[in-house]
Amino acid sequence: MSTDGVVTIGLLGCGTVGSQVVRMLSEHGDDWVARSGARLQLTGIAVRDASAERAPWVPRELLTEDAEAVIDHADIVVELIGGIEPARSYMLRALHAGGTVVTGNKALVAAHGPELHDAVQAGNGNLYYEAAVAGAIPVVYGLRESLAGDKITSVAGIVNGTTNYILDEMTTKGLGFEEALAAAQALGYAEADPTADVDGHDAAAKGAILASLAFHTRVGLDDVPTTGIRHITAADIAAARADGNVLKLLAVAQRTADGVSVQVRPTLVPQAHPLAAVRGAFNAVVVEAEAAGRLMFYGQGAGGAPTASAVLSDIVAAAGHVVRGSKAPRESAYAALPLLDPEHVPARAQVTVRLADEPGTLAAVAGIFGDQGVSIEAVRQPRVAGSPGADVIITTHTTTEAALARTVAGLEAEPTVDRVVSVTAVEGY
Amino acid sequence: MSTDGVVTIGLLGCGTVGSQVVRMLSEHGDDWVARSGARLQLTGIAVRDASAERAPWVPRELLTEDAEAVIDHADIVVELIGGIEPARSYMLRALHAGGTVVTGNKALVAAHGPELHDAVQAGNGNLYYEAAVAGAIPVVYGLRESLAGDKITSVAGIVNGTTNYILDEMTTKGLGFEEALAAAQALGYAEADPTADVDGHDAAAKGAILASLAFHTRVGLDDVPTTGIRHITAADIAAARADGNVLKLLAVAQRTADGVSVQVRPTLVPQAHPLAAVRGAFNAVVVEAEAAGRLMFYGQGAGGAPTASAVLSDIVAAAGHVVRGSKAPRESAYAALPLLDPEHVPARAQVTVRLADEPGTLAAVAGIFGDQGVSIEAVRQPRVAGSPGADVIITTHTTTEAALARTVAGLEAEPTVDRVVSVTAVEGY
Incomplete structure (x- = not known):
């Protein structure tokens, strides 16, 4: 040539x-x-x-x-x-x-x-x-070549700068979603039609690519359950902060003995976690590998x-x-790992439930988690002046998507529960 | 074969x-x-x-x-x-x-x-x-291949886990150097003879390799002026914290229009800088490139x-x-960039001077910086109860190594100056 x-x-x-x-x-x-x-x-x-x-x-x-x-x-x-x-x-x-x-x-x-x-x-x-x-972050090289000698178990990334900018503005300035989106649009970080970014589709595409590379398998866009950030309120952000967390839109790919999973959704990240410190429109990807341990790649994700x-x-x-006249590294011969079904996808969440204010309701709520084998890490019941009922915030240990879904259904059917206010993923499952 | x-x-x-x-x-x-x-x-x-x-x-x-x-x-x-x-x-x-x-x-x-x-x-x-x-951090791949399409202007890294562990213990637990070293030795992070780590030789070797890769030139071990952390006291760490800084042993490689430089030395890093958050025995390397901007690679540096x-x-x-039957990427054909002499090495420092407590001495001190064309960013004069003289802490803007050395010599010759207590590099030159 x-x-x-x-x-x-x-x-x-x-x-x-x-x-x-x-x-x-x-x-x-x-x-x-x-x-x-x-x-x-x-x-x-x-x-x-x-x-x-x-x-x-x-x-x-x-x-x-x-x-x-x-x-x-x-x-x-x-x-x-x-x-x-x-x-x-x-x-x-x-x-x-x-x-x-x-x-x-x-x-x-x-x-x-x-x-x-x-x-x-x-x-x-x-x-x-x-x-x-x-x-500019060399994560494709990192996964395809630099970590070719290791077994990657998870990849968790902030891979969309627009949504990170919006969430960061909400976190640091107390803005609502619409205000922060307008700020992002004014700076050119968000398109006039922000759907691909704020609804998580862009992050899902990157999550599918990262998972394919990390696990040497084929993951498609349709394999990525995706939740964006449009529904996030200033109150959600404030509650996360009060708990020592930061809310980030993460693409998370996991590999277990049974297969692989990829998800995109708003996730609570502890303030001490390296991803919590990723500000503005920056991107970062945390890779966990068997021998290498935890690695992070950080930089400008767009522009x-x-x-x-x-x-x-x-x-x-x-x-x-x-x-x-030589050839670049090709896609690996396939491990052909199956996609995990929800009974096997590791999950951890913070569930906020509004209770009818009756004695004994907390025990009933805890019992619903226990019935599904979901172990509780922490329960908090913040007193809010003038609030009609009482909110209880339950953080689970690692469970599965399916058990979590059954727990939420159980909570919604429980008469002493007014409603399930929110279910938010927690980093570290 | x-x-x-x-x-x-x-x-x-x-x-x-x-x-x-x-x-x-x-x-x-x-x-x-x-x-x-x-x-x-x-x-x-x-x-x-x-x-x-x-x-x-x-x-x-x-x-x-x-x-x-x-x-x-x-x-x-x-x-x-x-x-x-x-x-x-x-x-x-x-x-x-x-x-x-x-x-x-x-x-x-x-x-x-x-x-x-x-x-x-x-x-x-x-x-x-x-x-x-x-x-495990893929920084060699990162510099040699992933950033082959960009022009790197600086590389700053925490590349020795032992010294980062020691400084982190001193910072978080208020330990002295000897206590923190003993803790590192007990955990196997430091050798019985810790010289190569604590005197900066290990970091200097890595700094030379990083500079050679980043700038497509040849930098040897003898080209790296090196200061270790043996002289760092609990008081130095406390003073850094009080100023919103963290003291880290950094290998810093820089490229200017005139050539390249590499140094290893304890450096004040602002708490908001990504390197400030690198804890324990972890390593991290921050790369600045013309087009890519700032990138960081983070992970376990040893083990x-x-x-x-x-x-x-x-x-x-x-x-x-x-x-x-193909070949790996070779060393680049050389840019053969010269090593910068001290008149051209960018430098920024915090200089602590003990003054004889007489009126007008601060003006004399400021004049010595001015004589060498070293511009002052900040001056602080903390009141220390029971202290015999008065310490004044001067942070410079970016200057050169040579101008800084002449300034320190001038301070030492100034009659109203009791002594120069310390000269510490500041990140961001």
Whole structure:
């Protein structure tokens, strides 16, 4: 493919990240030669509208609306269009032809990972997607290569900067959800339509990718039960703080002897936990491995330049392989681990129950937990002046999703219980 | 080298880390096939005394005192002897023969890195040393591969668990240095002779390796000015706390337009900084890169199993290359950046000066900083009951090592200054 040590690069998409990639490619040319052994030459930039305004450093003569021509004339195709189509068709075209694709498209890798990995095998190509998870944080390398010699038991991550920013604003400034969302939108951290972020879909895509990498298996987007942060109130945040916790939206992937599970949901994290200290729009991923113990990766999870840094790292690695005619690490041969059913998914929760204020109700409530084999770690009954009933806050030890669900159903059926106010996941199950 | 998908492994040394490597190789055999494409076969274990007692899972029939035979019959040589000789000669023998070496030997890589890298080139072999820096934390991969597409401007790390444990005990329990050292020794965190740890030599070796990787240049052990923690008192720790700081032993590597510098010394870190929260014997490395911004890697920096995890990851990566006949990423072609002289090394410090208690002395002190062009960020003069003179604590803005040294010399020559009590580095220069 490469002649005279030149590796050609075709870029699909030239938005926030793409234009930073163009800038970095042109500014550090000599560095890339030293690091990859190749001169990296940008040969085409496919965009939807070649006449639209671009950053001043983007070479206009490379802009084209013919993506397939760009793909067919490049050693490395860098896909930064986002979304499913036409990104999927473009990537499959490149991979089936034996090419190398670098992408930051988490939605596509999460939803069509198996199809893409199969295309890599079929075409004997290469696929890189460091930029798809947690921006500049090298967690894809970390899981795929650095921890290849260990057995990972769990991955818990703050992988969506928008929601972390919103929750952090609520925590530090006492804002309500809508106010904090508006602040995030004003700063450009949240889209005008914030659904993908605040409802957890973006985190779920990253959770599926992390679990697939960590456990050497295939986890799809549909395998990730997802709860966002839209329903979180200032009162929830205040209650968490009063208990010494911080509320974070976590993607949690776990492996037990029986299989794997991935979930995305608001989770109480103790203030001393490393994830509690992750502020603003930063991301962090905590990995627990049998031999390595606990590791954390922390950094900027989004933004043009940080994401472009991850893309460039993949390009440098890919160019080295193109020059040497070697191949990147592939997806592992499968452990083919089953997804855990709710009877086996480890869970721990804080359940807030409003009681009718009668003697003996607490004993009845405790009995419902006991009936389902759910062991209680702590019970608190804060006195709230002027409150009609009494709230009792129960934190469980580790149990299962199914036992927890049966407990909540039991509580709702109990006559002395006014209602179940909230059920919130607790980190450390 | 490899026949029938078998990659042979020869182990040099079978102590704490080596015996964990043996255990992990035997326990997860199928995983290694899936991940590297090869069956990993341990073919020899060279030890000083083959008759000594070993962990029960170590196959006695593989033990030998003939290291060269082990080296000459293995695709991958895993060096876990430590120290300079005979480790150096063994590694050179393997590398000159075109072999692959995995090592955790930070002293050797730091002191003889150029010689080893030259042997890699000469023999067309491979060298891996993830385990040499910060145990299980994948910072070697992070700097060499994940950030290959970015320009790193600084690396600041807590890379010695023993000293972090000692400083943490002093901070949280108010212990003196000797008491905290004894506690570390009782727990096995510190050696009977703690010199390499408490005097900063171990951190300096890791700092040299980190700087070489981060800046794509060659930094040797002698290039790292090093101050340990032996002189730190409970009063120093208390004073740091009172100011909202934590005292940490940091290895700091910096790159400016003029060159690079590396130092190891006790450093004041603001409590809100991610490194301030690194407790006990944990390690963490903060990397600042132009595009990626700030990244942090956190985890266990020592211990048999965590270090073995890093060794196994390198073995898996190396085995993949052996099977495919490809080569690992090499040392970059050199930027050959010069070492900064003290006139150009960025520095920031907190200087505590004991004054003769006369009016006007503070003005004289401030004048000495001004004469050297050192700008003052803050001055505090805590009132200490019963203290003979008055201590004044001056925190500088960023200046240079040379200007700081001239300032201290000026203070010592000033008649109204009783003495310079301490000069402590401040993070964030």
